[in-house]
Amino acid sequence: MRQAQGTTLDHSVLDFTLETPAPEAPVSRKTPRFQHALIGIGYLAIAFVVLERQWRDLGTGYLVKSGQDQTMWEWFFAVTAHSIAHLENPLGTTLQNYPLGVNLMANTAMFGVSVPLAPITLLFGPTVTYVLVLTLGLAGTAFGWYWVFAKEVVTSRFAAAVGGLFCGFAPGMVSHANGHPNFVVLVLLPLIALQVIKLSRGDNKLRGGAILGVLLAGQIGLGEEPLLIFAFAFAVFALVYYLHMPKAAVTAVRRVYKPVLLGGAIAVLITGAALWWQFFGAQSYRFLDHGQMGNDAKALVQFPSESLGGMFAPGQNVAINATEENAYFGWPLLILVAVIAVWFWRNRIARAATVTIVVFGVISLGAELKIGKSDTGIKMPWHWLGEYPLIESVLETRFALACIPAIGILLALATQRALTTPIRSVSTFWFVGLVVALLPLTPTPLPVTDRTPAPQFFANGDWREFSSGGSVVTVPLPAPERAQPLQWQADTDFEYSIVGGYFVGPAGSSQRNSAHENAEQKGKYGPIDRPTALLLAKVAKTGIVPPIDASTRATAQDDLHYWRADMMVLPGGRNEPALAATVEQLLGRPGTQVDDVKVWDVRGDVHG
Template identity: 60%
Template structure:
């Protein structure tokens, strides 16, 4: 039987904690009391941390040469971000931009999600243990930290049961999308600040509902904390912040639809401190944001092309899960790091039934609205089933042209459904425990927990697969490269690109002894300043890449040789290096003809000293 809403678990959102007189305690007694109260929190945090370490144990066990194979080249890119940030901090260089990649134009680090919010404070870790350790540490802390932050919000503002809150935190931190991004994208894994931002807004809103008199000092403190949290999240990732802000707004709107006057009172009360918080955020981030949008190598937007969820992705099991091991359906994800839905059909059944049974709960209705809206947005401009276009036009067709939104991969909008689903699971668990508190023989809690096990066990994450990467050529690690660099760049044959960015790792292992032509980053192209992955194509780079892919030596004429000199001048090249790679003989013979003299073999690489050519 459904209870009255005033007696429901979600009423905690609108309830003021009673004042309880506390006896005078000694310092030791107060410490013991805090530890007793925190015991559940510590147990939950320890469980989350253990699971995060287990999921990433393959990388932790091989932090020297291990590589998360499903990351493509993204792990190399993120390690470079952390390494170059630490290098810049240690040498007192400006970390917002770097010419060590894409020389001489450089890279706008703020426009490349460099995550200064962790890259800068973890500089000692990067310098002492290397960027791979920083990379896997951020991923590990991201999984467990995000889970615990949502647990904290649920346990303090939504339900009284720590167990129910722990279920929600577990789902938020280890949902399929989180595990998928844990292969390569720490900016979509370390999301712990988002629930803290939500928590601050909820507490401010509750005071407005209660009519609690708040001093100017308290309002200013709230504004400062909120502005600081948002500024820190900008330093960790702006795209997750945008998705969260939109989802939180939808949740709040639907939650207060039944009492619009209350909602308007909250808006009026919160407007001044929120505006002050926005000013504080701008003050803290104005220079980095200016650099991102107007600084060197900035771009206006990036055209990802269609990056949507397939309808099948909503109901299939993720590849890195128990369900995926036994019943992985058609591969309809963008790639292995973007399984942003993959909730599995059992979970949707359980959530749908729970929503129907708890529809009177305002938080359930609001969560259902978030799930529906953002899932539809994630399907892109038209719905596809099994990669086949249905022709059904969806809202994203018009929203795709909205500034800021058009830079979001639409598939990622479904990540807003993760905390919304968690809210339903948390409230359902709390209700089941409430039933048990009335009658220990009530069958309904057992039915609910059996259904939740049926829905969640297939989503249990497995250990992310790791391979051993090839060692860096000795030419880069023993100092030989210094003999061939005189203020110019090293041109790898072919220059590094998004499909093969290994040269970034070699540069890191050399201690940043040289800048690289080309690279893996996002930068502007042409006069439109449209963002793209990697630099504008140079003819010589394209020629070498084509020769490697076809394994055929192209016909080299005088025009090719002249163009090669033009490109070498553009790159300010000191040396062209051919490391061990696919079809290396074809590349070597092509470059011999292109440059007009044979290569020299030094410390495991072929090289052409081109300082005398330009």
């Protein structure tokens, strides 16, 4: 690492200076601050361009590739602000999945931003919070890695800015900007890395450990899955870096382990109550089985869909969904990375970065190698790794995100070499190669569509005539594939509770799961499937009215009692006639047309 001005670095312990030019001449304090600010503003401008279509239409615009995720995230931001404003527990709520509710800490509620930004949510609405978090997340992550590269990897701020640019706007980052803020706001991860590096030098252990603890607690509030992936990647990087320096490794570990333990203790102290609620509170679960979610091999070499390369040279659609293009580095960049790896192989930091790229690129391929969606029968490391606790709930495709900072390191090192080499041909070759590799990955503005407005029944407040404090059952029930009722509820400032929803909760018994039950409790997306919910979902999908007998009607009554329902509401949509006929047979009477929906008042059935 580059020696910081005014400090003494023990290169026998942590020597990242190999193949790195000597520090630049001292400059005035104003100059670096101005450069930092200029680079940060540049990152912010690029982030704004990526999301400019959503910024231009905050009222009705919707990031089309987010699927139902934008609705879910806006609901999380809105319900957190609502809980704070009403002095309620923000970690859990029964406003969704009534009457069991949702464990928001066990979901991706991102309290690290939803709590401090609650005033913005209350004043301007959750869409503003959502797009603000995404914009600042992209720019902040880029600047965080730039800061680390400028302080510890290279002396050229331009070279550091190139590395930071890739880290903030890599294909995986832009893809997640459609609908996953928890994988966009990663600014604390480079700061955690920087703090550990400082501790490995022997910096103030008490102060350093305390700072690390606060950073870890902050990242827990932003997203635990990115922290887990980062921890594994950082460990592999450090292991490879110290592989041929066992004595230095022992010294570094001795310096680090106590402040790291202190930091962990502080993080647990800060987040302990929330973590207890996550794992032992109402509607908690232990793990989430996603199934096979590895990258197709083609995902490594193709261009991302939202990029110049994807526009002019689109490849086969092999991503698990539009928000999970976690690799998509493009073949020119991978060739360039291979060239850098050979060029800088004697540089320990470059060698560690290269191995990290290879390891996590392979892990991201999942349990079995697929090429162009075709199974090869070749087992990959995830076949064995995916069975271990902690990582079993991670989507293996996301391990490709660990490659991003490592690629950023290589780009920064090579850019600095090109800037300082006296051989003009080397410099020209590098910058031409850099442009050829990165230009196809240049992100294009994320596409936006018009948001479907809420039914007038909810927008006008006519639902209140049918409410007695119970729940609203929309037909079909809200689910991960149809989350619009969450938006309608949020628009009414959460004046009623809804049945079903889009969240992660326990997959087992519909009763409250205690902390003493099976530690292997499994989670699932959406509510526990009750018979009437499954029936209505099937009708919505097929348009076929099934035979309704006395047993089916009795089951529907039981479900309505369980849901403590006040009304069943059928908005217009696909297969509406079949759904209306089904509900009429279940309840034995037609619905009432109110505004643009059909309503069945079931208070007499449930409370009579």
